[in-house]
Amino acid sequence: MPNKMWHLKNCDLFARLLPEQIERLEMRSRSRSFRARSPIYLPSEKADSVFLLTKGLVKVCNHTPDGKQSILAFVEPGELFGELALFADAAREEYVEAVEAATVVMIPAIELQELMSQHGGVAFAITKMIGLRRSRIERRLKNLLFLSNRDRLIHLLLDLAEQFGAVADDGIRLRINLAHQEIANLLGSTRETVTILLGQLRAEGFIHVGRRKIVLTDPQRLSQTVQRKIPYQLLT
Numbered sequence: 001m002p003n004k005m006w007h008l009k010n011c012d013l014f015a016r017l018l019p020e021q022i023e024r025l026e027m028r029s030r031s032r033s034f035r036a037r038s039p040i041y042l043p044s045e046k047a048d049s050v051f052l053l054t055k056g057l058v059k060v061c062n063h064t065p066d067g068k069q070s071i072l073a074f075v076e077p078g079e080l081f082g083e084l085a086l087f088a089d090a091a092r093e094e095y096v097e098a099v100e101a102a103t104v105v106m107i108p109a110i111e112l113q114e115l116m117s118q119h120g121g122v123a124f125a126i127t128k129m130i131g132l133r134r135s136r137i138e139r140r141l142k143n144l145l146f147l148s149n150r151d152r153l154i155h156l157l158l159d160l161a162e163q164f165g166a167v168a169d170d171g172i173r174l175r176i177n178l179a180h181q182e183i184a185n186l187l188g189s190t191r192e193t194v195t196i197l198l199g200q201l202r203a204e205g206f207i208h209v210g211r212r213k214i215v216l217t218d219p220q221r222l223s224q225t226v227q228r229k230i231p232y233q234l235l236t
Contacts, residue, residue, distance in 0.1 A: 007008050008105065011052060011078055012112035013125045025115065029107045034098040042095045046159030049106045053077050057176065061185075062094050071185045073133055074099070074163070074176060081132050085109040086116070136163075144188050147226075153197050153228050157207070161216050162230075169215075170208060171217040179212055 008014050008022050008029070017025075029232045031054075034040055040051065040058060053075050060081060075081045081096060085157040086109055108141045116123040118200060141155060143152045157174075180198070181191045198214075201207045206222045208215040216222060 016121050025061045028111050029105050031105050033103045036098055036100045038098050040096040041092055041097060043093055044091045047090055047092050048109055050080055050085050050109055050112050051081055053106040054103045055104055057099040058096050058102050059099050060094050060096050069185045072137055079193045086113055149189050149193055150197050151226050154222060156186055157216060158223055158230060161219055171215045172219050177212040
């Protein structure tokens, strides 16, 4: 089975498609690999494809007016990005960069639009995925407007634990490795502020911090400090 077809067939979004539908999608798609820290697409590029990440990790970013990077979302294997091409034939506004070596399947937007119109399950799954990602972004924007740097950082750590958390003996370990500057870019803060706040949370026993590694040692107690409910899987 061709590599692209294997990835499409084993993606949850397309799991219920018929073999001939998968084959048609595979014939019209193409696969590309990117080195770590290389751009996958840039602002102003034509938005005529949707991307399925099959390997690695990528980040969706914007540049602020003063030239700083603002990270909107991280994308894991099995997720789509560049999905706005499904709804508007316009230039891209954001840019996407490979955090680590990545492989993507580029699916023509017109093919995915036709598939969504024919298969309600695919349309629902893609809409749900887009909605979840947008809700995370909107929550961070609200936090940016109304919360302190400390509370924003706590919410971010809990968000990352929900998306990238793995249960370990010492708590919830984040599978994503982030530098302090990347955390600052997610928060709309500075690296120095993030370093200070992480040190405070570590001193208070909420987290362990290593080299680009973070463990939430007591996620339930941490969530209580910002009056937030957390999913069952984060209760250790």
